[in-house]
Amino acid sequence: MEYGRDITKPYRPADEMTSLGAYQRAITIKVTRHSRGSILLGAMRWSNLFIPTLRDAPNDAEAASHRLLIRGGFIRQLMSGHYTLLPLGLKVHEKVAEVVRQEMNAIGGQEFLLPAMHPKSIWEASGRWETMGDEMFRLQDRKGTDLALGMTHEEVFATLALEVNSYKQLPQFWYQIQWKFRDEPRPKSGLLRVREFAMKDSYSFDVDQAGLDASYDRHREAYIKIFARLGLDAVPVEASSGAMGGSGSSEFMVRSDAGEDDVAMCPTGDYAANVERASSALPAIEDAAPPAAPEKFPTPDVRTIKALEEIEGGAPADRQIKTMVYVVDGNVTLFLVRGDHQLNDQKVIDTTGSTDIRPAKPAEALEHLGANPGSLGAVGVSDDIVIYADHALEGRTSMTTGANEDDWHWRGVDIARDINVAHWVDLRNVSAGEACIHCGSPLEIIRCIEAGHIFKLGTKYAEAMGTTVLDQNGKTQTVTMGSYGIGIGRNMAAIAETSHDEAGLIWPVSVAPYEVAITVVKVKDEASMEAAETLYGELLDAGIDVVLDDRDERPGVKFKDAELIGIPYRITIGPKALEAGEVEFNERATGTTTNVALSDIAAQVTAEITSRR
RNA sequence: CGGGAUGUGGCCUAGCUCGGUAAGGCGCCUGCUUUGGGAGCAGGAGAUCGUGAGUUCAAAUCUCACCAUCCCGACCA
Secondary structure (H helix, E strand, C coil): CCCCCCCCCCCCCHHHHCCHHHHHHHHCCECCCCCHHHCECCCCEHHHCCCCCCCCCCCCCCCHHHHHHHHCCCEEEEECCEEEECHHHHHHHHHHHHHHHHHHHHCCCEEECCCCEEEHHHHHHHCHHHHCHHHCCEEECCCCCEEEECCCCHHHHHHHHHHCCEHHHCCEEEEEEEEEECCCCCCECHHHECCEEEEEEEEEEECCHHHHHHHHHHHHHHHHHHHHHCCCCEEEEECCCHHHCCCEEEEEEEECCCCCEEEEECCCCCCEEECCCCCCECCCCCCCCCCCCCEEEECCCCCCHHHHHHCCCCCCHHHEEEEEEEEECCEEEEEEEECCCCECHHHHHHHHCCCCEEECCHHHHHHHHCCCCCCCCCCCCCCCCEEEEEHHHCCCCCEEEECCCCCEEEEEECHHHHCCCCEEECCECCCCCCECCCCCCECEEEEEEEEEEEEEEECHHHHHHCCEEECCCCCEEECEEEEEEEEHHHHHHHHHHHCEECCEECCCCCCCCCCEEEEECCCCCHHHHHHHHHHHHHHHHCCCCEEEECCCCCHHHHHHHHHHHCCCEEEEECHHHHHCCEEEEEECCCCCEEEEEHHHHHHHHHHHHHHHC
């Protein structure tokens, strides 16, 4: 009897499988919308599958997830930021999406599917046709009408919600899993940051703030469950709301060097925030009593904090005021932080509420302040220059700062007395080792992947679209919205990034491309192949997503592939053990192998897998 | 957009300094041998050396331009 490449000899049902339609149905992974139980599993013989594994990763792939997803035959790049999901990649992607879908449904989410292409008008209504800038892909149709490829869907959903008219219909949780297009300035690390990707985006609609708070909390809990099921250790952290606006947001962060965000975390777990908005407690500094007025003193060639520390009559960095000159909405604006602190750009954006921000050019500083960078300060500047100062400078006296005259500085500056601060705000970067604002423990700064982000949007978009309902008093109320996002492919990459070893990927059962592989050591051994086919049928019947490795390859090749691809369990059928009525059962994550009676293996594997879904 | 790097069969690389018409490994095809950890032998297919221009008797190699990709910084799921 011939095995191996013979696709005309399926396990079952033999007659059905000979029709092309039945065969296609069988090999198609179909994930239905409502429950895990209805995931239909295909007939999967490895000898017929397209799983192009590679021994070497392309040299321009650096991130572990990127390398392994390519080597394992999950993805291929078409161009920068655009990836093809190969059959194996699509299976994982669908399973991640299905976990998300189930948890959204569990909190009452209703699934939609919105167009990816939008008219200019709705983006103009929210003001984002302008503010999204180059991030938005734009195009025109044959009539010359301006269109955009959707990068998010607040506008469209808020428009749909025009048909909700009564508070009695609220809250509503609406979501979709759909493609987003973002013209990222720098796509990177395989699936971690791309320009075209599937996102689950959901939106809540409530009559009031209390309703929004509750909707937000329900999403937060759903997200915690989602990440737990995906095998991701995702920590909710306080986040900046960025371009979305709104009153608050949390990011779900997965610790990884491949990430792009830094999170300040208290080791006790009582505080975690993106450095874009993190704060910390600083020890108080005792200042000497200031002189009656600041003193100007010569500082030839001093242009840096460090140089000012070292010069005769200078001051340590924590007694200096660093003056950063920016242009905000066209106006020169000063941001002051302590000399040893770093200005955080996101905090500048968040506190000013503007996205039109750039550092001033030296010529602009010279024009408005009278000196070049290195000698700039806020003492005695014109009243029409708005000054923001960091909290760490509040109450400080006897400070040193630039005198707005090259080669001169002030000392003895009493900030309250000498500088006209308009806004006392948080502007500085938190550094590792600074004290937690809750418990005083030293904070750690941890590199993370942003796996999800939830926002309290408030009424911004509903107002723009005119989305209102009548409340219990018959009064018109603008609905208040939340929006909640999870990148499907990004999460897939995050799992790969955090769960692999030298041999390859280690998928959790919940998203594994196959739950178990049956590896036939010697396909030409009839007894082996028969046992394998029988077991394969039993597992299919039990609803297990199983692949039969019936390739006529040496066993080493098959073991390596199964490990690279990260299939959680492997059943090895070899002639010797089989004579004793046994097969090997191997767990990918631990590497443990046990011999199990052939008669017991199906039940044991099924129990193991179903307990881990 | 600023800085750095790279582009040679499907994948990894050599060749480039010092021009002479492309080499090896993996993979693929055929045959034989092999069969519990990426097999061996023999034969074979597959490359306008990113694109274009220039220099030269001659360009993968030198020059210029462009394109693409990756990495580091400003943005976000």
